[in-house]
Amino acid sequence: MMLVEENPVPDAVLPVAQLKEYLRLATGFVDDADQDGLLLRHLRAAMAAIEARTGKILIDRDFTWTLRAWRDPVRQLLPIAPVNAIVHVTQLAHDGAATLTDPATWYLVADATRPALVAKGGVLPPVPPHGSVRIGLMAGFGPDWSDLPADLAQASLMLAAHHYDSRHDMAIAALPPSVTAMVDRFRDLRLGGRA
Incomplete structure (x- = not known):
């Protein structure tokens, strides 16, 4: 990861x-x-x-998190908080080919302590064999110091x-x-x- x-x-x-x-x-x-x-x-x-x-991320900014397997195929806890948005979930094949997943298949549980990417009515998109999943997210308490x-x-x-x-x-x-x-x-x- x-x-x-x-x-x-x-x-x-x-x-x-x-x-x-x-x-x-x-x-x-x-x-x-x-x-x-x-x-x-x-x-x-x-x-x-x-x-x-x-x-905890103090000021809003974008992150990319890459992982090789889901810990739980239904609910993947995210490594930082607070997460304000998941921008994309991309499957990466072993040859580098990238496939954006349908946002209708997952959603963000925006918890202040343990935010999670959760599957809608099933399981999260599969991780390609010998590949990975890249999650783009925006995290932080807000854009300003205040x-x-x-x-x-x-x-x-x-x-x-x-x-x-x-x-x-x-x-x-x-x-x-x-x-x-x-x-x-x-x-x-x-x-x-x-x-």
């Missing part, structure tokens, strides 16, 4: 000004924007860490500030406890090996 982000979050959506305010960076100088690139990188790193820990739950937005700012403050210390790897406490309620703990 492979999940690929098709388009990054646009720079304009990221709250650089809020991060500057949170860091209490001096303003009013000619070189105010000199730190923007660095702050954007820290915001992106913070978002990636939080998304990886929670399985769409995020307040605690995830705050945790992202806190983690970006932590990265910024410790940017010269290569030993820092774990999430700070204050960030972990804010994001762990969003984690979906899947027990029993079911995905």
Whole structure:
């Protein structure tokens, strides 16, 4: 199984000004924007860490998920949440030939924790022998920073500030406890090996 982000979050959506305010960076100088690139990188790193820990996509963007077999031929849980739309389900033959499946044969159960692709009245389209299925989906809390739950937005700012403050210390790897406490309620703990 492979999940690929098709388009990054646009720079304009990221709250650089809020991060500057949170860091209490001096303003009013000619070189105010000199730190923007660095702050954007820290915001992106913070978002990636939080998304990886929670399985929740913060800002809307497109993904492609490729898998070689259905876990359940009637209901396939999706690897990320919240999923807003399934754009396509494509069968890929071993020779690379792609066949779009009929959207009338499946639907999205848009659950905030465990969204799923579900067959309508039967089973999901078969995976071709030695082939795969590619699912195009759009996921995220919304297109703007203001769409995020307040605690995830705050945790992202806190983690970006932590990265910024410790940017010269290569030993820092774990999430700070204050960030972990804010994001762990969003984690979906899947027990029993079911995905």
